[in-house]
Amino acid sequence: MERAIVHMDLDTFFVSCERLNNDKLKGIPIIVGGGERGVVASCSYEARYYGVHSAMPIKMALRLCPEAKVMKGDMERYSKLSHMVTEVIEEKAPVVEKASIDEHYLDITGMDRFFGAYKWTEELSQAITHHTGLPISFALSVNKTVAKIGTGEAKPLGKKEISAGMVRPFLNPLSIKKIPMVGDATFQLLSRIGIRQIHTLADMPMEVLQQMIGKNGVDLWKKANGIDYTPVEPYTERKSISTEHTFGQDTIDLAKLRSVISGMVEKLAYQLRSEQWLTSTVVVKIRYANFDTETKQCRIPYTSADHTLSRCVMELFDKLYNRRMRIRLIGVRLTNLVRGSLQIDIFEDTQEMVALYQAMDRIKNRFGVDKVGRASGFRGLRREEV
Template sequence: MLPAPSQPYPTSMPDLARFRAKHDAASPDATETPTRSFILHVDMDAFFVSVELLGRPDLRGKPVVVGGRPDQRGVVSAASYEARKYGIHSAMPLRTAGRLCPHAIFLDGHHQKYSEWSDRVASILAKFSPIVEMVSIDEAYLDLSGTERLHGHPFAAADKLLRTITQQTGLPCSAGLATTRLTAKVASDQAKPRGLVWVAPGMEARFLAPLPIRKIPGIGEVTERSLRALGIETVEQLASHTQEKLEKLFGQWGTALYRKARGGDAYEFLIDAEPKSISHNHTFGEDTSDVPEMESLLSHLSQKACKRLREAGLSARTLTLTIRYAGFDTYTRAKTLPESSQLDSEIFAVFLDLFRQHRDPKRKVRLLGVALSQLSHGGQQLDLLEAGRREKLEKLTKAADHLRDKFGFTSIRFGGSLRRED
């Protein structure tokens, strides 16, 4: 059978981020934020719409959608606040937006123009702090600590900054000032549109407490669902759980959640959001057609990925195998399990199956990769009929993870990958 054309390879957490997450997890107290820091998060209001309105002032105050026509296939890239009242939001199919608000004005996007305006905004920001980090086309963090002598108190500086942007560009924007990035970002969101919110030092937890958990950056649909199942809907409720409890439920992500609920900072740079997929791949030194070698490598990759999965307290449902042949043709094959898993043996069996079914034996292989996606929190549902067997497997897996942590990854491998060691 011919393999299907290559699919976009799922991205995993950047290696550096993971390294630092692991490094810091050992000594979380070393990452406390100094109390006198002033972080400003600046976010342009409905940026693409606002840029379009510069040339169409007649559309001000009307429901405007940027992204294309309502009979086109694409998605909304921005919606004015008036359009949002109808339930329209970015990433929604244009057709849905058209149905929700048939009298909305639909405009095409002009990305070149947006990045020019973004540059103009960035150059204004640079006048207020030497440390500016643009995190997207319409959003930036500024470190205003130590700028008092030049610009006055950071709150006054922030107010002046927003006025300068509006005067010089005509574009509306909002900002949040706080001691941490996370709190500053939530504050700017609460300030919208055309607002400025300052969360004074020591007020972070109180400011965040009444908000729904989804307002916390990095908490997506998957985490929200898991937290709701535990009866946790607000940040206050999340903050009432101990670090140990959250780590037991969510692994490393639990540590991040614990800090996030308190407006904590350092950590959310490291594990910023729930992972979308976990992947590992390996390029052979020399293209190969040695089947036992390839199969033991596959076992090794799959075990590495599974270990990360368990560390994050996750299970996976979709398993994707990548095969790249000599000459760089790349093929992926995926299988979705009836139930998500985090067990080495089950996951490896699927990868092995995919490999045996889809590898073209006439071609030499350059790279093999495995990816785990459709992730969800918590261990898998125990299959009651097989509870005894699963329990054994889970115990074995945990013991193996423990030994790997202690002695390095290569000390423990299950069956298939032993050959690589000899």
């Protein structure tokens, strides 16, 4: 049976959330991000007209569009609205995958026996806008890749259906940058040999592409040909991530304790960014030598930045550790997680901080999580090993 896969994408989600609260923001260029030294988290189509785009430094964005209104953003409110959208979709769709804070995949295969799949999807998108006030675009096709590309071509406030027989005619004239897995590096590599449109990529021998870019070459060739058997995975939210460290010998060495905590927080923050999570609640646990266990927690703005989490964890530890007894175990847990495509807390951090985290994450991805990090964290682990 031919699959019926829908990709739904909330248009300029952060901007749309802000406009729900303030009608005066409609029709003017909006930038959601942080401070003069921050970066753009999202921007309206009015701002995009001037060349503004996500991850651009705010200063550069304002040079391109001086009249733009910059707003700090509220991840907690965005998360609540995202959950509202998910609830509307889950109430009606048989299989739902939440791909990010503003994207969903639906598998509605077989529903066209009773309803027209396109008409059903159209009615669902109208229900979402009616219940939440948020604009949404969608595309219906035979797999996730074509549906996602279709939504991108339909936006803003668009809807598109790409049947099996229209997949290649739809994909062929598009830029290879429209394929989800093609980043800047791959685009530049392929452009140098004249491959800029999907039809050129699709007509290449798969083996040649594999030799050029490695194991991903096969997947890229399949996507260019509109082939994607990836299932829509039922959506489940992860509740928390945590780590604990039990000392070889009970300790009262504060410098050592702080160093170990620093290393633990850094690894958890990297895990958040790798899996595209943000956390809003931090919990610290200590277990004394007599096995008494105490915990303390605090709420923070959604983030996945090491320095923000580390500051919070250290403050909790200072409040919690008041007996001056030897400690047997220390633990850190990050909970109240929300999905998002953000790498770090771009509402608070400067572009220099963004660049630093991105560079460190690239090194960790390539060489391993223990190959780079803060000196304090490494000192703590080495001292514990000794």
